[in-house]
Amino acid sequence: MSKAFPPALERLIKNLSRLPGIGEKTATRYALQILRWQEPTAQELAVSIAELHRKILLCSTCFAFSEQDPCPICADSRRNREILCVVEGPADLLSIESSGAFNGLYHVLHGALSPSEGVGPEELRVDRLLNRLGTQGIKELVLATSSTVAGEATAAYLAQCCKEFPVTVTRLACGIPMGMDVKYADQLTLKRALEARFSY
Amino acid sequence: MSKAFPPALERLIKNLSRLPGIGEKTATRYALQILRWQEPTAQELAVSIAELHRKILLCSTCFAFSEQDPCPICADSRRNREILCVVEGPADLLSIESSGAFNGLYHVLHGALSPSEGVGPEELRVDRLLNRLGTQGIKELVLATSSTVAGEATAAYLAQCCKEFPVTVTRLACGIPMGMDVKYADQLTLKRALEARFSY
Numbered sequence: 001m002s003k004a005f006p007p008a009l010e011r012l013i014k015n016l017s018r019l020p021g022i023g024e025k026t027a028t029r030y031a032l033q034i035l036r037w038q039e040p041t042a043q044e045l046a047v048s049i050a051e052l053h054r055k056i057l058l059c060s061t062c063f064a065f066s067e068q069d070p071c072p073i074c075a076d077s078r079r080n081r082e083i084l085c086v087v088e089g090p091a092d093l094l095s096i097e098s099s100g101a102f103n104g105l106y107h108v109l110h111g112a113l114s115p116s117e118g119v120g121p122e123e124l125r126v127d128r129l130l131n132r133l134g135t136q137g138i139k140e141l142v143l144a145t146s147s148t149v150a151g152e153a154t155a156a157y158l159a160q161c162c163k164e165f166p167v168t169v170t171r172l173a174c175g176i177p178m179g180m181d182v183k184y185a186d187q188l189t190l191k192r193a194l195e196a197r198f199s200y
Numbered sequence: 201m202s203k204a205f206p207p208a209l210e211r212l213i214k215n216l217s218r219l220p221g222i223g224e225k226t227a228t229r230y231a232l233q234i235l236r237w238q239e240p241t242a243q244e245l246a247v248s249i250a251e252l253h254r255k256i257l258l259c260s261t262c263f264a265f266s267e268q269d270p271c272p273i274c275a276d277s278r279r280n281r282e283i284l285c286v287v288e289g290p291a292d293l294l295s296i297e298s299s300g301a302f303n304g305l306y307h308v309l310h311g312a313l314s315p316s317e318g319v320g321p322e323e324l325r326v327d328r329l330l331n332r333l334g335t336q337g338i339k340e341l342v343l344a345t346s347s348t349v350a351g352e353a354t355a356a357y358l359a360q361c362c363k364e365f366p367v368t369v370t371r372l373a374c375g376i377p378m379g380m381d382v383k384y385a386d387q388l389t390l391k392r393a394l395e396a397r398f399s400y
């Protein structure tokens with residue numbers, strides 16, 4: 001593939017290939033589509049990418065992406081400041097927010113512990129989380145990392161670290177997802193769902 | 201989803217969602233990845249999108265994307281000017297070029313006949329193709345449209361149109377793809393492969 005496209009198109013294809021899970025074929029499809037758009041549509045995409053790093057910063061309290069510091073959630077006086085939810089990334093925060101079931105504050109780790117990839121407590125800035133526990137009067141820490149190997153390890157590590165603080169540590173429940181047929185649930189999920197069964 | 205991300209991120213997600221086959225979740229993944237890049241990498245992507253429409257034009261002879269008019273293929277004196285290959289789109293041209301099996305000129309239709317979507321001979325600028333046949337001393341026309349319903353219809357229509365010109369009309373062979381197990385080939389492909397069997 002390549003070499004028959006003009007340089008400007010090849011350059012865009014190369015740049016689009018850097019996106020996660022995008023090979024040269026998909027990048028070519030996207031680039032040809034962008035070329036098919038009206039020029040203002042393409043310019044709007046270009047400008048929104050160009051402005052991204054300039055506009056977005058990390059909230060210095062919770063490390064969520066934001067255009068202000070502190071972020072709108074940390075600055076919102078209606079949120080419950082005694083409960084803190086730890087998530088791996090910004091997309092997790094967004095999912096929990098859109099569930100509407102959480103009214104506390106967040107802490108974004110921007111990753112999960114993974115020694116093989118060189119991600120340790122320092123990369124996740126765990127000290128900043130513990131610092132919040134020690135100074136901000138937090139009563140409950142909800143560990144909302146994923147139920148993957150790395151997410152579980154991160155939760156276990158954080159629970160261990162929190163022992164020295166007067167804080168209740170909780171973890172998201174694990175069980176059958178809503179709308180899922182029991183016969184399609186995997187064995188581990190079923191085991192956890194049975195262990196955590198409740199009276200009905 | 202959405203509303204918890206800062207506006208600059210939401211804007212990029214909305215713009216990325218316009219790409220083919222990209223929903224809000226994938227657009228979010230791409231946007232967060234771009235934010236994770238170093239800023240110069242993101243700027244490089246932004247600039248390559250911003251420059252695309254300004255740099256790329258259609259070759260006025262073959263309608264391929266190019267930065268010059270005529271395009272490098274039309275301008276190349278080493279190409280065989282007596283054989284013309286008709287393709288649906290720029291990606292098809294690229295695939296044929298990278299096969300290294302074709303040394304003639306091209307004609308890009310930018311689509312295939314599809315009356316239900318309002319794509320007729322006029323949208324494909326078939327008159328410009330016939331004009332080339334009448335004036336440029338072309339001896340063979342290779343119909344390299346896809347073997348889809350629309351591609352086959354386009355090939356059949358073009359073959360009909362070419363009857364009035366002293367040109368040999370050929371079509372890409374249809375059969376088992378290289379490396380494919382016969383047991384996985386579909387019935388229609390097998391039928392065509394049997395009909396077109398050759399002495400070995």
